[in-house]
Amino acid sequence: MNDEHLLDKLKRVAKKLKQNLFVLYLSYKDDRTPWFAKVVAICVVAYAFSPIDLIPDFIPVLGYLDDLMIVPLGIAFALKLIPPEIIELHTEQAEEMRKKGKPQNWFVGILFILIWVLLAIWICRLAFQVFS
Incomplete structure (x- = not known):
């Protein structure tokens, strides 16, 4: 039972991270987003969707650290740089995109x-x- 609860929690976190990546992408395209926030946002999105990692996944333990640490920290940092009203608007748009499909x-x-x-x-x- 406990493993299922943990798995459900991890799925929710992964879904939220993915949605935040779409929020960053949409915010990057918004003219009201400051240029430095756009640079950070597009770098985070590019790295998250890139098939190439900073630390290859085949390296035990360290290989997944970038996926578990760098991407979420990058998302959090980029979201802090973007004005809240822009994030709110694009959160709604990202949810609509998710409902329609990838x-x-x-x-x-x-x-x-x-x-x-x-x-x-x-x-x-x-x-x-x-x-x-």
């Missing part, structure tokens, strides 16, 4: 992957220059 924006997904690939190429070139 938003699908392939352009943004491809853009995130392209950025990670370019970053990996740059790091490899830099490492090659240092070690050559």
Whole structure:
């Protein structure tokens, strides 16, 4: 019984985090959001939806720390930077989006992957220059 209760609680937390990511994304697109909040918000959203983690998941324990610590802390920090009225408006919009189904924006997904690939190429070139 206790395990089921814990699992339900974790599911609720995960659902709330996912909704907050959509709130950040919608707030990023809002002209009233300060530029520095937009930068933090888009970085958090990009990192959360990116298939590449700072610490790979195959590393025992540490691999999941970024998913369990970095993303929630980033979300909390970004939400603190955005004015409350903007968060309230976009919370309602995010809930409507959730009810209609997942938003699908392939352009943004491809853009995130392209950025990670370019970053990996740059790091490899830099490492090659240092070690050559």
